[in-house]
Amino acid sequence: MDLSCKSEYALLALLALAANAGRGEPLQIRQIAAEQNIPDRYLEQLLATLRRGGLVRSQRGAKGGYVLAGEPWKITLLEIVNCIEGVETQGADAQREPKSVEGSVIFEVWQEARSASDAVLQGYTLQDLLEKRDARRQLDIMYYI
């Protein structure tokens, strides 16, 4: 599981939504895309996927936009990645039936490695990322002085 553009864009967008969660107003695609340097037509697809996954809610029409569907401290990075990277990918991985004993042993080890990295991703929520970002900003100010 390497970091793809897709996942990174989705994370950035959700982070922007989480930071905006206090105000009642929804954020629009153009705004998120502009401030995070993401191609807007592409971000649109990702937000649609996140909506179908139930992670964000959308408001159509003028003054519309997107809001986070849940609390920032309840949404883990693993949920986000699983949603954005597609469940059918897991299916394709699972349905490759092992042709040899060696193959299935290798596959088991890889699943273990995958579980390990999934556990890390499950250990972080959007809220955690916001806090890490703020801590990082403080650090940057320290360095600037």
Add this chain to the structure above:
Amino acid sequence: MDLSCKSEYALLALLALAANAGRGEPLQIRQIAAEQNIPDRYLEQLLATLRRGGLVRSQRGAKGGYVLAGEPWKITLLEIVNCIEGVETQGADAQREPKSVEGSVIFEVWQEARSASDAVLQGYTLQDLLEKRDARRQLDIMYYI
């Protein structure tokens, strides 16, 4: 880090070489390719990469072939994957300079996840895989009865 054909083929080939390590005779590409169902011209490239990485040694000419360069219990899966998947991939990952604070925070989390899965891969050697395979074979016999 998902399991690619490349890595799986390389693992299978090295497993065959490890199982053959007792005898002094080298294994030939055709033999490995035939018994593991790997396209031989492709396997040739992978073995060349493994040779340049110092994981196998080759013997040219008639009665030639490949032998493991080291002891099966000293070669970890992480070494193999790093060798076969290319070091320049890590470079490309590392050299993507973060454009925003959010981006670098995300990147750090992903590195942590990567480290976790790398640790799992480092915890297994070729010898371990051979033993897992043998245990699996015993299980299959039990089921057969």
Add this chain to the structure above:
DNA sequence: GTATACCCCGGTTCTCCACTGGACTTTGCG
């Protein structure tokens, strides 16, 4: 010297990722 292996380099096909475009629908506001 010849057969048998590895060695090197290049090409081909195919799939997927990142990205773009256009037509449509829904909503707010004058």
Add this chain to the structure above:
DNA sequence: CGCAAAGTCCAGTGGAGAACCGGGGTATAC
């Protein structure tokens, strides 16, 4: 109502990389 501003759906493109194949060269055992 009518228009503009937003999201929604579907369809396509371009480039990159993965998997694979072929041909000619070189070393080695017999």
